[in-house]
Amino acid sequence: MKICVIGAGVLGLGIACELSAAGHAVTVVERERPFAGASRRSFAWINANNKFPSSYHSINAEGIRAHAQLQERLAHTRSEDGETWFHVSGGILADFGGERTATYAKRIADAEAEGYPVRRVAAAELRELEPAIAWPEDLDEALLHPSEGYLDNDVLGEVLQAALAQRGVEIRTAEAVRVESGTAAGDSAAGGGTDGAADGVGGAAGLAGGARVHFSDGSSEAFDRIVVAAGAASRELAAASGLSIPMADLSTASERTHSLLGLTQPADVDLRHVFISDRINVRPRHDGRLWVQVPRVEARVAEGESPELLAEVSAVMEEELERLFGVRVPMETVIFSGRSFPEDGLSIIGFLDEAETVYCAVTHSGMTLAALFAQLTAQELAGEESALLADFRPSRFTEGRTAGGRSTSADDAYFIGKQ
Numbered sequence: 001m002k003i004c005v006i007g008a009g010v011l012g013l014g015i016a017c018e019l020s021a022a023g024h025a026v027t028v029v030e031r032e033r034p035f036a037g038a039s040r041r042s043f044a045w046i047n048a049n050n051k052f053p054s055s056y057h058s059i060n061a062e063g064i065r066a067h068a069q070l071q072e073r074l075a076h077t078r079s080e081d082g083e084t085w086f087h088v089s090g091g092i093l094a095d096f097g098g099e100r101t102a103t104y105a106k107r108i109a110d111a112e113a114e115g116y117p118v119r120r121v122a123a124a125e126l127r128e129l130e131p132a133i134a135w136p137e138d139l140d141e142a143l144l145h146p147s148e149g150y151l152d153n154d155v156l157g158e159v160l161q162a163a164l165a166q167r168g169v170e171i172r173t174a175e176a177v178r179v180e181s182g183t184a185a186g187d188s189a190a191g192g193g194t195d196g197a198a199d200g201v202g203g204a205a206g207l208a209g210g211a212r213v214h215f216s217d218g219s220s221e222a223f224d225r226i227v228v229a230a231g232a233a234s235r236e237l238a239a240a241s242g243l244s245i246p247m248a249d250l251s252t253a254s255e256r257t258h259s260l261l262g263l264t265q266p267a268d269v270d271l272r273h274v275f276i277s278d279r280i281n282v283r284p285r286h287d288g289r290l291w292v293q294v295p296r297v298e299a300r301v302a303e304g305e306s307p308e309l310l311a312e313v314s315a316v317m318e319e320e321l322e323r324l325f326g327v328r329v330p331m332e333t334v335i336f337s338g339r340s341f342p343e344d345g346l347s348i349i350g351f352l353d354e355a356e357t358v359y360c361a362v363t364h365s366g367m368t369l370a371a372l373f374a375q376l377t378a379q380e381l382a383g384e385e386s387a388l389l390a391d392f393r394p395s396r397f398t399e400g401r402t403a404g405g406r407s408t409s410a411d412d413a414y415f416i417g418k419q
């Protein structure tokens, strides 16, 4: 089939890779540059920690496994020495506050209910596991989630682009302003259009009708299938197309939709795990820098982005880094970052139209889910529906269905590790 993927974030590039590997003729359209959106400014903790309901936990747990498979397949794409970007470092979760006993009991109970690996780690072992941290005397234990890790997202982005280039897939700089659903399977109309654009005729005749992408320069092109993977902007693209992808509106910043993400200068700190706590989240990067979040400043996104805010947050991050490591770690930058966040916090993945020509893949936790969603999108476009995705169909919003089970953490407003 001839397929257009709209958006070159981690989801769009991952999906394009799987589709091209399956032999489809794929074009990626991206209005800025690859990884221009959330995928560039992500903490990229790969985890299924504290994720509800059960079906959402399951896809995130599968997402971790899918990254290992993807890495195995693409490790030699850019270099012969088997470059890696997915690091199963394990995640340490610490509560420095007075609620530690209750926090750990709840997190262990939730993890065990899902069969998600977790264990308590006493102070002496913590010092061995993470000698770079200046563990306070009164912190008697923390939790270790051994299956978790992090993605060097910039490296993954480059590897995906290299894999696509090797397969001759074009990443075209163009803005999609509207998509048009095709006709039902069997009624092939590929190449036909409403505005007389004659380009892009193709696809396997008889497989599907011609869906069409309209671009901001007035041109349009027909495809057998369209995949909308435009992150937060998927909402407007769908609305302009008479479709619905209910994403959170980023025009007003809130803790739900935005985050303040810090990047340090290259640091002489040998951090070995993803470290998540009530004071600071920090994880290593391939170039010696560290990604940082400080929960107590997150609410300040409501003030809106300003150089003053970013400077103040940078100072708070340096303070927390020094408190954690006992040495000064200078910040390089703080990014005021909008999330790609479906209205109910869960993923939206599946066909948007009855004819099944326009597919959508948007989600928060997209770093964790990218490799899995890429595999499953290719599978579903080939006609094989995935039971794993049943709770995350776009139709749930119009049908008033919610995913089964608890949809949020009991302490939803704030919980350790909130991304």
Ligand SMILES: Cc1cc2nc3c(=O)[nH]c(=O)nc-3n(C[C@H](O)[C@H](O)[C@H](O)COP(=O)(O)OP(=O)(O)OC[C@H]3O[C@@H](n4cnc5c(N)ncnc54)[C@H](O)[C@@H]3O)c2cc1C
Binding pocket: 006, 007, 008, 009, 010, 011, 012, 029, 030, 031, 032, 033, 034, 035, 036, 037, 038, 039, 040, 041, 042, 043, 044, 045, 046, 047, 174, 175, 176, 177, 229, 230, 231, 232, 233, 234, 237, 259, 260, 261, 337, 338, 339, 340, 361, 362, 363, 364, 365, 366, 367, 368, 369, 419
């Ligand atoms: C601060 C922060 C921390 C995070 N931490 C984690 C974490 O620890 N773990 C985790 O799993 N996830 C995390 N996430 C979420 C994760 O980063 C995102 O879910 C993921 O990057 C979404 O990828 P995407 O490809 O869907 O969207 P994006 O990366 O936003 O890509 C969408 C692309 O589409 C392009 N585009 C938009 N509209 C159009 C159009 N009309 N035409 C053409 N192109 C278009 C954009 O330019 C962009 O390049 C975090 C996100 C943020 C912001």
